[in-house]
Amino acid sequence: xxxxxxxxxxxxxxxxxxxxxxxxxxxxxxxxxxxxxxxxxxxxxxxxxxxxxxxxxxxxxxxxxxxxxxxxxxxxxxxxxxxxxxxxxxxxxxxxxxxxxxxxxxxxxxxxxxxxxxxxxxxxxxxxxxxxxxxxxxxxxxxxxxxxxxx
Ligand SMILES: [Zn+2]
Numbered sequence: 001x002x003x004x005x006x007x008x009x010x011x012x013x014x015x016x017x018x019x020x021x022x023x024x025x026x027x028x029x030x031x032x033x034x035x036x037x038x039x040x041x042x043x044x045x046x047x048x049x050x051x052x053x054x055x056x057x058x059x060x061x062x063x064x065x066x067x068x069x070x071x072x073x074x075x076x077x078x079x080x081x082x083x084x085x086x087x088x089x090x091x092x093x094x095x096x097x098x099x100x101x102x103x104x105x106x107x108x109x110x111x112x113x114x115x116x117x118x119x120x121x122x123x124x125x126x127x128x129x130x131x132x133x134x135x136x137x138x139x140x141x142x143x144x145x146x147x148x149x150x151x
Contacts (some may be wrong), residue, residue: 004045004070009128010038010114012050012073019069022049027060031068034059037131038075042067051134087144089130094138102128104141114140 013035017028024031033051040049047067056062061074089104094116103112112118121128132142 004041004048006074007038008041009075011057012036012048012068014050014072015069015074016072018128019071021069024068029058032064036064037066037129046070048073053133055131067134074122089113089141090120091128091130092120094101094118100136101138102130102134102136102141103138104132112138112141114138114146116140 007087014031014033017025019099020028026076034052034054036050036052038048039051041047042049047069049065050073051065052059054064056064088107090107092102092105092112093100094112095101101116103114103116103118105112105118130141130145131137132145
């Protein structure tokens with residue numbers, strides 16, 4: 001198996017609910033079939049923290065991020081190419097630590113859409129796709145991405 005951290009940012013689908021923590025299994029029926037991406041690796045690499053695509057209001061307890069055991073996930077590797085429509089934009093950061101803001105950078109360039117000076121993620125470089133719905137997404141970048149996706 002690949003190094004768990006190498007799966008950060010990968011697209012996943014929850015396909016089973018046999019091995020995940022009790023808190024996740026308790027609402028397993030609602031989570032199976034959901035798609036999302038790996039936003040963190042927990043417990044020494046044994047669990048993925050999955051941020052689901054669905055609107056938080058449609059999810060159990062309004063929670064979008066769930067710890068899921070790898071065996072309960074179908075992982076589509078980053079190398080298999082873009083699988084989501086907004087994959088043309090990479091995440092870059094401005095600020096640091098908890099104050100970091102995620103900006104959208106068009107593929108092949110170093111500049112964020114909103115013009116803010118930003119830098120690639122320390123661990124993943126330019127490998128993570130920008131998500132306009134991410135909690136720390138830059139409002140201006142999110143607006144521009146959505147505008148281009150839905151003219
Ligand atoms: Zn921005």
